[in-house]
Amino acid sequence: MAGDVDLTVRLTEAPGAPEYEFRLVFRTGTAARAAALEGSTLPDPGAALAAVERFGQEAFFVPRPADMMCTQQYGGPQVAVVTGTFHGRPVHSRFSLTDGCEIARWRSMAPLFGGTPGSTGQT
Numbered sequence: 001m002a003g004d005v006d007l008t009v010r011l012t013e014a015p016g017a018p019e020y021e022f023r024l025v026f027r028t029g030t031a032a033r034a035a036a037l038e039g040s041t042l043p044d045p046g047a048a049l050a051a052v053e054r055f056g057q058e059a060f061f062v063p064r065p066a067d068m069m070c071t072q073q074y075g076g077p078q079v080a081v082v083t084g085t086f087h088g089r090p091v092h093s094r095f096s097l098t099d100g101c102e103i104a105r106w107r108s109m110a111p112l113f114g115g116t117p118g119s120t121g122q123t
Helices: 045-061 100-108
Strands: 005-012 019-026 076-086 089-097
Touching: 005 045, 019 045, 045 076, 045 089, 045 100, 089 100
Parallel strands: none
Antiparallel strands: 005 019, 005 076, 076 089
């Protein structure tokens, strides 16, 4: 269905560190919210879905303008790769903490990254 969400997140805290994998599944038209999220492996799939619904369109599909000014701060070595589908559209997005713009983007989607150490973008 066009409203369905099926995303896989692969998160690493640092180069060579173990990879965490989470899945967010949401099936529209399912009677109960808990049933609609069945198959999700995130600690809080409801919060992850709320973040994805609020920020997903921009985070997944709107490229950062080349001339956008971003603070030159480093938030850490964490990297998350999100793949799957969002409302019928294919997703393949990379999140990192390399500058102020990327840190803000990461924090908007932090619940999708599973609450693992470093997943909130806080160092």
